[in-house]
Amino acid sequence: MQPTTRSMTASKNLRSSFNPALEDIRMSPIVSISEAARVRAVEYEKTGGRFVFFQRGEIDFPTPKFIVDAAKRGLDEGLTKYPRSGGENFFREAVARRLKIDHDADVDASQVVATYGGQEGLELSFKLFKSGAGFSPTWSCALENFVPFAQIDFKEVPLNADFSVDYDRVDDAVRGRDFFYLNNPQNPTGKVFTRDELTRIVEICTSHGAFVIADEAYEKIIYDGEHFSLSKLAQENIITVFTMSKAYSMTGWRIGYAVTRNAKVAKLLRLGNYTQTAGVTTFLQFAAAEAMNNVQESRAAIAAMNEEFRRRRDTLYEGLKDLPGITIDRPAGAFYMFPNFTRIIPSDLSGEARNHYIYDLLMENGIATVYGSCFGHHFTDNVRLSFSATPVPVINEAVERFRRIFG
CATH class of the missing domain: 3.40.640.10 (Type I PLP-dependent aspartate aminotransferase-like (Major domain))
Structure with a gap:
């Protein structure tokens, strides 16, 4: 059915702005980063390498x-x-x-x-x-x-x-x-x-x-x-x-x-x-x-999960802590790290170019992260790494790649 002249006129008269409570909301950048990572992964893995996903806070353990x-x-x-x-x-x-x-x-x-x-x-x-x-x-x-x-x-x-x-x-x-x-x-x-x-x-x-x-x-x-x-x-x-x-x-x-x-x-x-x-x-x-x-079963399940998270944390931290130009703290909880790359990012970069520099460099090398300004505008020189769904062997592979890029 073709739209009538009357319905087209009504559409043109519809409001183009809405309540800012919804219109000012942004989809989490992590969602768009994850979509970009999936696309990049297809191309990267055609070269024979494994794409490493460090961007999501999803957990790879099943519900008990x-x-x-x-x-x-x-x-x-x-x-x-x-x-x-x-x-x-x-x-x-x-x-x-x-x-x-x-x-x-x-x-x-x-x-x-x-x-x-x-x-x-x-x-x-x-x-x-x-x-x-x-x-x-x-x-x-x-x-x-x-x-x-x-x-x-x-x-x-x-x-x-x-x-x-x-x-x-x-x-x-x-x-x-x-x-x-x-x-x-x-x-x-x-x-x-x-x-x-x-x-x-x-x-x-x-x-x-x-x-x-x-x-x-x-x-x-x-x-x-x-x-x-x-x-x-x-x-x-x-x-x-x-x-x-x-x-x-x-x-x-x-x-x-x-x-x-x-x-x-x-x-x-x-x-x-x-x-x-x-x-x-x-x-x-x-x-x-x-x-x-x-309490007994839930504590056992949590302890097993935390033991694996601890292995992942230690593997990632020990692999990155001595790389030149990277400042990184050992996390005491959760499953994230937030390394800083100020000494690596070219000093003349600013704005979005600075914000995306490390993120883009890692993505090109098959590692998805989240750029730091997602978590506060003061943190353009950081990226977030999540090890919530990344097994130790994959972390080891990612560490070798970090060493190749920054070592």
Whole structure:
């Protein structure tokens, strides 16, 4: 059927601009990088080499069988009706019990809100406020998605070159703002904040009447030191967000939860969850509750995964740490490294050319990474390497390639 003159006129009169809450959002650069990597891989592997994917934070471990079996039982038991907004009682109670076991956190089930992945928990938390600040480098979705979607004024607070905290910068940034966001363990650096660092940040925020939003997606992926969860602190200005995706290898299940002692915030998060998604799928909550209740099996699965991640971390770090011109820190948690190449990048480069220099060089040599400015505009001389789905033999091959390029 041919369009009528009337319908074509109507199309021309349609609005060409929309609500900036959506129009200003960008698809994560990691998605476009991954698409480019897949195309490049086909050409590169025609030459006989193996293309190495270091760009995604996906995990190559399957979801543990006991969790999958629990999801099947949930279906068999008819857990297929509308869910309760904010989470079923059995899920929220399981979260509260596990937080006590893992973090010695005294949390009541009423202080837990189930969300579609940690991402929804963070998005809803950001939307509570009009202004905020947070460390950079940081998770790209916080900058590219949550900030424009929530339409908030957000200030990046750079970590020091060694990824330590400049408390004066934190104090200056949070003054007059509603919240401070941090990711611990951190994507992309692998930094695990110490208890002293975290409590001092909370003290600064409290002194200015600001909230702290703590993103603890990688809470159980720890190699060195200990993870101190802000869910342990009883203050009402803290929102701690967790996900089942990383520790339990459940990235595609899309289930997480937020924890807060602030009753009004918990109510608003439940209302936001109801408005956006009408609750989290019930049989998935059932499976996630089993993951948390079955402490023995879940800890065994997490320990096995972390042992492999540790091997990958050590192989990659030991292979790169002595290469001339590269500055790299050994990550204490998560599964990322964030090396700096300032001494290698030509000094006369700036802007996008500087930002893409190492990324392009590695891509040409069959290695996909993520350029550093995805995680904060101060970090054009870094790239992120993810070893979440890269076996040790492939890492060894990549290290040899790095040595060939930079050695």
